[in-house]
Amino acid sequence: xxxFCKVMPSPVGALTLIASDLGLTAILWQDDxxxxxxLPDMQENPTHPVLVETERQLNEYFAGTRTTFTMTLDFVGTxxxxxxxxxLVAIPFGETRSYADIARDIGNPKAVRAVGxxxxxxxxxxxxxxHRVIGSNGKLTGFAxxxxxxxxxxxxxxxxxxxAEFTLK
Numbered sequence: 001x002x003x004f005c006k007v008m009p010s011p012v013g014a015l016t017l018i019a020s021d022l023g024l025t026a027i028l029w030q031d032d033x034x035x036x037x038x039l040p041d042m043q044e045n046p047t048h049p050v051l052v053e054t055e056r057q058l059n060e061y062f063a064g065t066r067t068t069f070t071m072t073l074d075f076v077g078t079x080x081x082x083x084x085x086x087x088l089v090a091i092p093f094g095e096t097r098s099y100a101d102i103a104r105d106i107g108n109p110k111a112v113r114a115v116g117x118x119x120x121x122x123x124x125x126x127x128x129x130x131h132r133v134i135g136s137n138g139k140l141t142g143f144a145x146x147x148x149x150x151x152x153x154x155x156x157x158x159x160x161x162x163x164a165e166f167t168l169k
Contacts, residue, residue, distance in 0.1 A: 001020050003018055003019070003039055003040060004043055004044070004051060005018045005042045005043070005044055005045070006051045006055070008055045011062050011152070012149045013149075015029065015030070016032075017054050019074070020074050022072065024054050024072065024127065025039060025123065026124060027125045028125075032144060032145075033144070037121065037123040039076065050071065054071055054127075057070070062156070067094075068093065069127045073089070075124065075128075080118060084102060084106060085122055087106050088119070088128045088129055089128050089129070091132045094157040097132060097133055098136040099133060099136070102119070125144060125145060130143070132154070132157075
């Protein structure tokens with residue numbers, strides 16, 4: 001399978017968008033750990049239709065005019081990870097869940113730590129909204145883009161809903 005990429009500017013830094021012919025495969029942060037999401041070699045293709053559509057929808061999200069994403073996702077990971085990532089996609093805009101909530105949602109309530117590990121390896125940040133997963137105490141916990149970015153993304157979403165701010169751990 002071939003993979004294609006393009007870099008887009010955003011309010012949270014440059015984002016590298018990666019797609020296969022099946023759909024969006026990854027959104028990587030500007031200073032992302034290269035071992036967090038492992039993908040085969042890819043070629044730059046700024047006109048790939050999946051990448052162009054992803055950039056358009058992300059720009060609308062950052063502008064506050066989009067609350068849902070409509071592109072096809074091509075998750076690359078273990079079956080357990082894919083189950084967790086699909087649970088992330090189900091978290092409604094402007095809402096949060098704890099790692100324990102996600103573990104219960106996937107039918108494995110004792111897998112809280114494994115859910116946290118899978119959440120940390122989520123390749124499609126923002127669209128599979130791992131930023132909506134917070135500690136059970138309501139505090140922001142680990143995020144590949146950094147806690148400031150996590151708070152920024154949640155603020156975009158809660159500003160539309162008039163909800164309270166979140167606290168950093």
